[in-house]
Amino acid sequence: MAYSVNTALSRHTAYRSVMEEALTWTIVAERLETMPRGAAYQLSKTLGMNSSYLYRKLKSGGDLSERHAQQVRAFFNETPPEPQQFGPPPTSSRNKVPVFGYAAASDGERIALNEGEVIDWIELPHGLALGPGEFFGVRPMGSSMEPRIFPGETLIVRKNYPPARDRDVVIEFTDGSGVIKTYEGQRQGHVFAKQWNEPKTLTYEATKVRALHAVAFKL
Structure with a gap:
């Protein structure tokens, strides 16, 4: 009380x-x-x-x-x-994707990726070639990826598609939250990534990572 x-x-x-x-x-x-x-x-x-x-x-x-x-x-x-x-319209299409964002849990840079946490829907530019697969958008918070990515920018992400090394990625955790970092690879049961502000390498236990989603482009 x-x-x-x-x-x-x-x-x-x-x-x-x-x-x-x-x-x-x-x-x-x-x-x-x-x-x-x-x-x-x-x-x-x-x-x-x-x-x-x-x-x-x-x-x-x-x-x-x-x-x-x-x-x-x-x-x-x-x-x-x-x-x-504040919720999205109830329909989806190939040219309209859900957008996730805002802090989750206690980490101010984490994004809530659970269903029902959609904060917006965005219509993609006409003629944009997405390629195969499912896509969604994210709007990051925090400054750890500046100047590569700024808070509030919209990133279009390819779901369940691991990126190449040194490409940006949404690392989704088993609790339904995620972070945006630059992918460095996996080995010995860990996922490695880096941030840009302040520059440092980050290590995540693979058992706590649900999926890797490659950042396709920024709007």
Whole structure:
């Protein structure tokens, strides 16, 4: 019960801050954390920002312009709290793929890849040759892959298709979460990858990896 009360108070405080106080991007980020998945993407559309640019703003903690403050207050005041309001349309096609994103578990760079965690659907450019197989999109968070990949960019990924060495990959874990890294290979029961910011090699136990999905291209 104490947790529920504290959570409710935290959400109330974040809402009051957005609606009454001088706005900073830190306050906006805190408010978004109390909302359904996909809210940040919807806010970027409201503000007319590229989603990756919005993520950088949310990390900056600076003040909002008067115009952005008015748009943000209107967004939080009018946006329904139900998750399905941010969900995708119920249909799929060869030229339309589901998009996953946003943090999962305790790792702020992990992506929720479970069914039902779709945050958007994206229509691919006409004439784009995908090749055989199934595809989906991801929008990463975190800065570990910069400048190769920036937060909020959309990557189109080929499902269950291991990449070549030094190509980008979505490593899906058995808990349904995933990370975006650069693939380095597998040996002795481990999957090796690297990140770019700060540069280092990462090692994952193969028993905890469900699948490898090759990043096909970036939109």
